[in-house]
Amino acid sequence: MVCSAPGAGDEPVLPDALGNRFVVRLPARLSEIHRLISIIETFGQWNRVPDAIIYGANMAIDELVGNAVLHAEMPDEALILFAVDFEASCLRVKVAWPGRAFDPTQAPRPDLDAALEDRQVGGLGLYLVHAFAHKIEYSRESEMNVLFLERGYGDDKSPLAST
Amino acid sequence: MSDRLQYTRRRVDGASREFQVLELVGKIDSGNAHELESEITRLAAARVNLVVDCSGVLFVASSGMRAFIVGAQLSQRSKCVFRVAGLIPIVSDVFRVTGLHRIIDIRATVDDALDPIPGALV
Numbered sequence: 001m002v003c004s005a006p007g008a009g010d011e012p013v014l015p016d017a018l019g020n021r022f023v024v025r026l027p028a029r030l031s032e033i034h035r036l037i038s039i040i041e042t043f044g045q046w047n048r049v050p051d052a053i054i055y056g057a058n059m060a061i062d063e064l065v066g067n068a069v070l071h072a073e074m075p076d077e078a079l080i081l082f083a084v085d086f087e088a089s090c091l092r093v094k095v096a097w098p099g100r101a102f103d104p105t106q107a108p109r110p111d112l113d114a115a116l117e118d119r120q121v122g123g124l125g126l127y128l129v130h131a132f133a134h135k136i137e138y139s140r141e142s143e144m145n146v147l148f149l150e151r152g153y154g155d156d157k158s159p160l161a162s163t
Numbered sequence: 164m165s166d167r168l169q170y171t172r173r174r175v176d177g178a179s180r181e182f183q184v185l186e187l188v189g190k191i192d193s194g195n196a197h198e199l200e201s202e203i204t205r206l207a208a209a210r211v212n213l214v215v216d217c218s219g220v221l222f223v224a225s226s227g228m229r230a231f232i233v234g235a236q237l238s239q240r241s242k243c244v245f246r247v248a249g250l251i252p253i254v255s256d257v258f259r260v261t262g263l264h265r266i267i268d269i270r271a272t273v274d275d276a277l278d279p280i281p282g283a284l285v
Binding site: 115 | 167190192193194195222224225226228229232233235236239253256257260261262265266267
């Protein structure tokens with residue numbers, strides 16, 4: 001099943017019966033993030049995914065889109081691909097984006113214990129991506145950055161798997 | 164401000180000083196966090212005692228947390244108050260895990276953030 005996200009001002013086309021997986025090709029603009037978050041919430045609620053998992057997935061995806069848009073030097077009409085699967089109490093997300101190679105799995109961990117005046121404002125987002133996922137893998141395929149996330153869930157109350 | 168995040172600002176007299184309460188409603192994502200950071204930065208530069216009412220905030224991406232860190236840092240330098248109030252449990256949980264509760268003054272409610280008189284009922 002494929003959702004189309006043709007461009008600004010157009011809403012994604014969703015089928016009448018929601019399944020447990022979808023693919024979205026999103027224009028690479030920060031202004032598009034809210035539409036993707038809404039789709040994930042809708043599919044997550046349909047599939048009875050715990051709210052905490054939906055929340056964590058949206059945090060991770062927001063960070064990955066933001067990084068891609070701001071740092072990947074993508075062409076103006078670039079699309080970011082999302083394939084999301086909510087099967088067998090396991091959320092699997094595949095994100096693919098063109099442009100400069102960037103491996104989010106290698107980002108340094110921020111100092112969460114730093115005093116306010118020493119606290120760095122960056123790095124928190126990728127830390128949250130790692131904290132959300134049980135499994136995270138990056139690869140470079142045909143000049144595309146490809147990231148795979150996996151998070152199993154039961155009755156999770158926290159978005160973060162590792163705390 | 165994006166229609167996905169709405170905000171209003173009002174002046175409130177606390178027990179001992181004046182506050183500006185910035186009430187946020189909606190979701191803070193990377194599409195609108197920079198606008199929020201700009202607003203918080205503007206208020207901090209004006210040396211305002213600021214309470215950010217997040218009781219209507221359903222989602223805070225890392226870019227939103229960045230805005231709060233920046234607000235706290237600027238307010239610390241200008242010796243003004245910066246408090247965040249009313250975080251819903253799931254947001255509060257993420258703030259705690261990322262250590263933000265140690266560097267940002269977080270209160271349960273806006274009333275708690277407005278310098279309540281010790282022992283007074285609120």
